[in-house]
Amino acid sequence: MDQIVIRGGQRLKGRIPISGAKNAALTLLPCALLTDEPLTLRNLPRLADVDGFGHLLNQLGCSTTIEGSRPEDFGRVMTARTTTLTSTVAPYDIVRKMRASILVLGPLLARAGEATVSLPGGCAIGNRPIDLHLKALEAFGAEIELASGYVKAVAPGGRLAGGKFTFPVVSVGATENAVMAAVLAKGTCVLENAAREPEIVDLCNCLVAMGAHIDGIGTETLTIEGVDRLHGATYRVMADRIEAGSYACAAVITEGDVELVGAKAGEMEATLAALREAGATVEGTKSGIRVAMSGRAQPVTLSTAPYPGFATDMQAQFMAMATLGTGASLFTETIFENRYMHVPELARMGCDIQVKGRTAVVRGVDHLVGAPVMATDLRASMSLIIAGLAAQGQTEVNRVYHLDRGYERLEEKLQAVGADIERISAG
């Protein structure tokens, strides 16, 4: 397994290109199942999960071809076409490796009137149930059966009728599955307390470009009037607001000055507000967002929440940034039940973090000391990179396959702004 080695102490200075958003790409790709015409996605990030999703689409009968990048994009162009579905089954051996595979459930149900998808199971940050996905689809008329670790969904008569569902808690994935199921329903589907993340807006905008009728995009109430068919489209994946926020934290902890090229301030207001609370200079530029810092980060008090609140996907990275700050910072993780796996690893580098249930108190220390550490999940891995960039001495991050799921060309991007970082391939 590869390892990333960092020798800390370099201030990050320069421009960091922000790739297409992983969590947008993973909900845009299954849209190719909804039509027999080609869907061309631009600015796709080069990530393990995107490649994995492409393989899953291939298994369902969707052909995918990767072209080069457009000059204005960092990501690649992929054209996906499902002339006819050859399967409506997403098998366990794929779904267990990539939870986002569950996002083929809605599109398969919409296109073929049936879908058999393995239950994804839990992961490092929580047990990740999918009950809300299933309840929303049932509200639209689907018949759902759970057997031998699989979900079998059927639309009576081959097509969902329509209906109304109010989410008891906000769920990004359940909203995405429900919207993708609804676009080809016979009637109208209404979702209340729907997720409002920018990635959902990206999904809805892509579906509208394919001919879907969706009202309330960007709000918590989505009204989808089903149509008989969708056509192909070309759509550009939004910039990754979590990648951008992650590099912003790296700039702050190293007292650097970076421009996040391609980042959109309007999609990450809570992150930018938290960076300003920590004392960073944050300003829009003509091609992105500049983040600069001198001195140590001020204490922050942050509680994760659904968008537009502070993103749970930014919690670990901000915590790493706070470890060298002044005073005590307070984090509350309200979305996932086990999202502090980075804490014991950060402690190995000399951080002072006390976790009690969903809350963590981070007391700034004078310095961090590089150490061998273990990545446990995607965002936890990034918190270790961020701490390593500022630690005295060498940090070796192991199990970097977690990182490769969500951060494209990480070491190249950081080397380009002055970090002393390299990947050691273990063969």
Ligand code: EPZ
């Ligand atoms: C998406 O996961 C993201 N993944 C996650 O990013 C992100 O952390 C999460 O949304 C929250 O923003 C992708 O987009 C591929 P949820 P998702 O359904 O859809 C509970 C990363 O690091 N819940 O919004 O799985 C659930 O347990 C990843 O990029 C149910 O109870 O998240 C959690 O407590 C990690 N029943 C809460 O809702 C359900 O049916 C929010 O989960 C579904 C969810």
